[in-house]
Amino acid sequence: MVAMGKSGLGAQRRERLKALREAALHRPVLARHLSDGFNGRWSRRQWAQASLVATLGMLVAAIVPGFSPTQPAHAPTPHLSMALPLPSLPLAGVHGQAGDSWQVVRVERGQTLASLFKQFDLSPATLHEVLQQPGAREALTRLRPGSELAFDLPVGQDGKGGQLRGLRFDRDETHRVELSFDGDRIRQKVIERPTxxxxxxxxxxxxxxxxxxxxxxxxxxxxxxxxxxxxxxxxxxxxxxxxxxxxxxxxxxxxxxxxxxxxxxxxxxxxxxxxxxxxxxxxxxxxxxxxxxxxxxxxxxKSFIRMPIPYARLTSGFGARHHPVLGRMRMHKGVDYAARVGTPIMAAGDARVVSAGWMGGYGNAVVLDHGRGYTTLYGHMSRIGKIKRGQRIAQGTVIGYVGTTGMSTGPHLHYEFRVNGVHRNPLSITMPPAEPLSGPTLAQFxxxxxxxxxxxxxxxxxxxxxxxxxxxxxxxxxxxxxxxxxx
CATH class of the missing domain: 3.10.450.350 (Nuclear Transport Factor 2; Chain: A,)
Structure with missing residues (x-):
């Protein structure tokens, strides 16, 4: 029985070894070597191929995070808390006294004092009281963008709905006004700001x-x-x-x-x-x-600018031409510039207004006297600017706007240049030089x-x-x- 037992154990061992050998033959790398007869020792070639497989495995594990070993989770960073005492509130804030909550406002384009009062939910009656103070109306009804105002309002009102206790504004460049409201009384303090x-x-x-x-x-x-x-x-x-x-x-x-x-x-x-x-x-x-x-x-x-109208197109020059309205040859005593109706027309030089109004075939026209015998005429305007007869105006002043009044077939400016009453071509005439300084004036200059x-x-x-x-x-x-x- 002992012999048979040993024989039975040997058969089982042989069956197990056979099964392991067959399983090894199905492995992709080692199957070929084992099939050639594995004798318990690997050859040099087998060791090299096994090393290559191991190296490729490590590379894949390093490149692809999923193949890498699980990394230990970072230890949570400890957070420390430290109690700090808060600064104490000023007594003005505790008791709601004046001066504890100044709301500073920089005026934007289009804003007025009335709109600012409405923004802070302040009553029109308070606005009226402010404007009654000396110098306040002149300074506060002409607020410019960038001007700075400050409103003193109670704490806890968020700048709205409270009683106005103070108002600061600049009366001019060197004086700041501070109004303090105490019941029905308003006290004014003027602070000088040197420049x-x-x-x-x-x-x-x-x-x-x-x-x-x-x-x-x-x-x-x-x-x-x-x-x-x-x-x-x-x-x-x-x-x-x-x-x-x-x-x-x-x-x-x-x-x-x-x-x-x-x-x-x-x-x-x-x-x-x-x-x-x-x-x-x-x-x-x-x-x-x-x-x-x-x-x-x-x-x-320069004494004169060549074109009294910017970006215009010359449509008719100086000299004899076939008149578009009269239908016959006639001397054209000026030049015509075509432009859209309403285009501004400028004074060619410093001058005195001789006339401004209706002038027959010229329609609405302006005549300017520039001194030293030089005059200019501007015709066919749609309307005349804010000038009047006898007024002194500077070069570049808008005297009217392009139109098609009088004997005109379309919107344009008719421009004439005269020297001692004689019409000259404004495009070719040598313009007179401006008068230089001389004598004591030049020495002072x-x-x-x-x-x-x-x-x-x-x-x-x-x-x-x-x-x-x-x-x-x-x-x-x-x-x-x-x-x-x-x-």
């Missing part, structure tokens, strides 16, 4: 945009328009003649209050360098009127402009001293290179 006026030189390069560069330096939009439209309009084409490397310098007066720039005065002097050419302009008051002159006292503004020019030269010598490096735009005071806001 400082500084003459500064702002200098820089045109860069990609004259307007952008000048505004970045702090020059106001009005001062930039003065440069382009009043001072250098006749000598520089700002669309085609200006390069990024060209530079400008401007002398202006700035008014500062408590470290804030509140106003920039008119341009006192300016230089503009285009290429190697220097253009200059200086402000000077002649006969009570501010004008701009070159360094030698010649006015920068030179004395005044020498100081401004010296300031500009001093600043430019500092800024543009290194010709090899592109200068950086800076704004500097005349006596130092510090920002005016820093004193």
């Amino acid at each position: 400082e006026t500084r003459t500064v030189v702002i200098s820089g390069k045109v860069g990609r945009s004259l307007f952008h560069s000048a505004r970045k330096l702090g020059l106001s939009a009005g001062a930039i328009n003065t440069l382009t439209d009043d001072i250098f309009k006749y000598d520089i084409d700002f669309n085609d003649d200006v390069a990024a490397s060209d530079r400008f310098s401007v002398v202006v007066e700035q008014t500062w209050r408590e470290g804030e720039l509140i106003k920039t005065g008119p341009v006192l002097a300016a230089t503009f360098t285009t290429g190697k050419k220097l253009h200059t302009g200086f402000r000077f008051v002649r006969n009570g009127k501010a004008e701009y002159f070159t360094g030698d006292g010649r006015p920068l503004k 030179r004395q005044q402009t020498a100081v401004a020019l010296m300031r500009i030269q001093k600043v430019e010598n500092i800024i543009y001293a290194d010709a090899g490096a592109p200068p950086k735009p800076v704004a500097t005071a005349t006596d130092s290179r510090k920002d005016p806001r820093k004193g």
Whole structure:
């Protein structure tokens, strides 16, 4: 039985080994080797192939996150809490006293004092009381965008529905008014706010945009328009003649209050360098009127502008022509500019209005006297501007609007230019030069402009001293290179 038992065990072991061998033969990598006869030891070739399979398995596990072993979860970061005492409320806030809740408002375009009172749910009766205070109506009924007002309202009202306890506003540049409401009484306190006026030189390069560069330096939009439209309009084409490397310098007066720039005065002097050419302009008051002159006292503004209507098309020149209405040859004593009805018409030069009204075939027309024997006529207007006979007007003033009144076949401006009563062709005549400064006036002008020019030269010598490096735009005071806001 023992022999048979051992024989039975041996048969079972042989069956088990056979089953394991058959299973191993079905494995994709080792089947071929075992089928060749596995003797208990792998050959060198078998070891190399097994190593390759193991290496590929590790690469797949590293690249594909799903095959990587499960990473341990991060331990939660401990959060610490620390109790801090809150600052105590001021007594004004606890008891609801005046001055604890000032609501500061900067006026936007279109806003009025009435709309602000409505915004804070304040009664019209309170508004009426405020406007009755001395100087309040003049300051508060002409609010400009950017003006600042402050309302003192109770805590807990969220700025609405409470009793107005105080109001602050600026009466002018140097005085602030504070109104305090105590029952039926209103107390007024005027606080003086001193200002400082500084003459500064702002200098820089045109860069990609004259307007952008000048505004970045702090020059106001009005001062930039003065440069382009009043001072250098006749000598520089700002669309085609200006390069990024060209530079400008401007002398202006700035008014500062408590470290804030509140106003920039008119341009006192300016230089503009285009290429190697220097253009200059200086402000000077002649006969009570501010004008701009070159360094030698010649006015920068021309006596007349060639076209009294912008962007118009010339449809009929000066001379004999076949009249479109009368149907016969007739002398055309002016030139015609076609434009849409309502296009503004400007005065060609400084003048006195001789007449403004209906003139027969000219329809609605205006005649201007420019002095020294020069007169101009503007006809066929749809309507006349806000001018009247005998009025003095400046060059560029709108005197009327394009129309087709009188003997006209379509909307256009009929423009005549006369010298001592004789009609001349406005397109070809040599315009008279503007009257230069002379005598004591010229001496005064030179004395005044020498100081401004010296300031500009001093600043430019500092800024543009290194010709090899592109200068950086800076704004500097005349006596130092510090920002005016820093004193």
